[in-house]
Amino acid sequence: MNQPTHLNATKVFYRPVDVAIRWSGLLEYEAEILEHMSQGADLAADTPCNWSILNLNLERLLDAMRHGELSYGKAGITRNDPALLTSPELTIRHVDVKRWMSSAYPAQKPAFLFDEAERLSPKVITQATAQALLEQIHSLTAQSVSPQRSSQQESQLRLNSRAETTYLNIIGALLTLLLGHSPGGVRYSSFNTLESVISALIAHHSGRPGITERTLWAKFAEAKRHLSAYS
Incomplete structure (x- = not known):
């Protein structure tokens, strides 16, 4: 029996794809997305919904890490090691994702990062x-x-x-x-x-x-x- 999505949405740290899935509002498809990725399948085609936004958000995360805008590490421990950017063990802490998104994408308030009060607060001025x-x-x-x-x-x-x-x-x-x-x-x-x-x-x-x-x-x-x- 699948665990309700709200019970496993928020974590202390994530893999980049975990963040992208949650950011894109695709948590209910998480198992299917991960299976597609393990098979090297194209997430933007031949899928039950439009997952192209997932690729975009994943690239945004990787770009931020490459340019030093988003801290990353391994197993939840922050490390400034560029070799990790191509490692399957790459992780991002919850607090770092939230801090980065507040600055880079202030109009977006995904529920796994922001509580209800934060999502209802006035939008940041662009x-x-x-x-x-x-x-x-x-x-x-x-x-x-x-x-x-x-x-x-x-x-x-x-x-x-x-x-x-x-x-x-x-x-x-x-x-x-x-x-x-x-x-x-x-x-x-x-x-x-x-x-x-x-x-x-x-x-x-x-x-x-x-x-x-x-x-x-x-x-x-x-x-x-x-x-x-x-x-």
């Missing part, structure tokens, strides 16, 4: 999303510090107190998100400090109104104070 947030911060900041407008333009574009508070709260919330992390400890973005956010803004938007180190520090500090006042 680099593209982070850039969009930076654009939004730039736009909001520029509206409050645009130089050399005529008196009529200043009158039309000057932020009233309520609108300015709204903008500052939005900026503060975006900063909190950029520098925060999920309940499971996974960072929402690659930015670790406020200084790194400011550096990125200046690098991408230098010369635009409001995008100076002094102004950004002042505005961000003001935004954080406004947001804290409503906490």
Whole structure:
């Protein structure tokens, strides 16, 4: 009688194929997949389901190990021995797989690595999303510090107190998100400090109104104070 899959999904350490099977959501086919592999059969063809994703995920794991992004070893003991990469005794620890996947594939939360609370937590911000947030911060900041407008333009574009508070709260919330992390400890973005956010803004938007180190520090500090006042 087959053992229920949820009882043997999580282990202290795995072979790369074990991780790929679980990552691909194919644990129910594990025995059949391993039999195919032992016979040298093509997993992407003549199988009861599409196992091509298994090959892709397996290659992703091996690529990460080859490039030093994912620790590996033998019998669950970490060893930095490249000869193991072609050995059937190659293993990867559970904690190392989870750490690597959180960084390399933050949007993916396979159940054998992440508990229910972690899978339900907000998705990590991708680099593209982070850039969009930076654009939004730039736009909001520029509206409050645009130089050399005529008196009529200043009158039309000057932020009233309520609108300015709204903008500052939005900026503060975006900063909190950029520098925060999920309940499971996974960072929402690659930015670790406020200084790194400011550096990125200046690098991408230098010369635009409001995008100076002094102004950004002042505005961000003001935004954080406004947001804290409503906490």
